[in-house]
Amino acid sequence: AQSVTQPDIHITVSEGASLELRCNYSYGATPYLFWYVQSPGQGLQLLLKYFSGDTLVQGIKGFEAEFKRSQSSFNLRKPSVHWSDAAEYFCAVGGSNYQLIWGAGTKLIIKP
Amino acid sequence: KAGVTQTPRYLIKTRGQQVTLSCSPISGHRSVSWYQQTPGQGLQFLFEYFSETQRNKGNFPGRFSGRQFSNSRSEMNVSTLELGDSALYLCASSLRVAGGYNEQFFGPGTRLTVL
Numbered sequence: 001a002q003s004v005t006q007p008d009i010h011i012t013v014s015e016g017a018s019l020e021l022r023c024n025y026s027y028g029a030t031p032y033l034f035w036y037v038q039s040p041g042q043g044l045q046l047l048l049k050y051f052s053g054d055t056l057v058q059g060i061k062g063f064e065a066e067f068k069r070s071q072s073s074f075n076l077r078k079p080s081v082h083w084s085d086a087a088e089y090f091c092a093v094g095g096s097n098y099q100l101i102w103g104a105g106t107k108l109i110i111k112p
Numbered sequence: 113k114a115g116v117t118q119t120p121r122y123l124i125k126t127r128g129q130q131v132t133l134s135c136s137p138i139s140g141h142r143s144v145s146w147y148q149q150t151p152g153q154g155l156q157f158l159f160e161y162f163s164e165t166q167r168n169k170g171n172f173p174g175r176f177s178g179r180q181f182s183n184s185r186s187e188m189n190v191s192t193l194e195l196g197d198s199a200l201y202l203c204a205s206s207l208r209v210a211g212g213y214n215e216q217f218f219g220p221g222t223r224l225t226v227l
Contacts, residue, residue, distance in 0.1 A: 043116075044204075099168050099170070105155075
């Protein structure tokens with residue numbers, strides 16, 4: 001069955017420190033992979049996506065993610081976080097029927 | 113270009129009532145998907161409409177239904193509301209061009225509280 005796992009429910013990072021949010025997926029074919037961010041009371045904003053090609057993808061707000069087929073992972077990274085990055089981050093895989101399958105989300109807390 | 117809009121933003125209903133939520137997609141987008149977001153279950157796919165037809169459906173009871181109009185606007189309806197239906201309902205639109213996966217753009221959601 002298709003699934004997405006985000007093993008960290010919460011992550012706390014100091015402002016200015018680097019960040020890596022983990023995402024593992026289970027999918028039978030080449031996946032379409034996404035990272036979305038949700039600020040409190042807001043909808044979901046796409047940070048970046050992987051469809052094919054270069055496995056290191058750049059997104060908005062200084063985020064990047066690397067697709068590793070051998071590890072079934074699509075981890076999100078940022079070299080230096082800002083207080084405004086505090087939000088919940090969701091990894092998702094696009095299913096063959098256009099349906100998005102979501103991870104449970106990782107809440108990012110920024111320490112001043 | 114205007115984004116995805118959802119109305120109303122907040123709703124309070126009582127058990128047993130029914131509710132209708134509305135979603136207007138980005139201009140030119142013909143696919144609208146609905147998701148339910150709760151703290152316990154996370155984000156779950158409800159259904160997708162494309163060209164006024166339901167194309168995909170998630171694992172929700174028949175109390176949850178939807179429709180799409182010729183201008184691509186979509187509504188979802190929940191009948192006989194239960195306390196567990198309290199959630200943020202998110203709508204997403206996309207172009208749904210054949211041959212690949214299309215990015216979904218999300219609205220701000222409708223917060224439904226069932227008392």
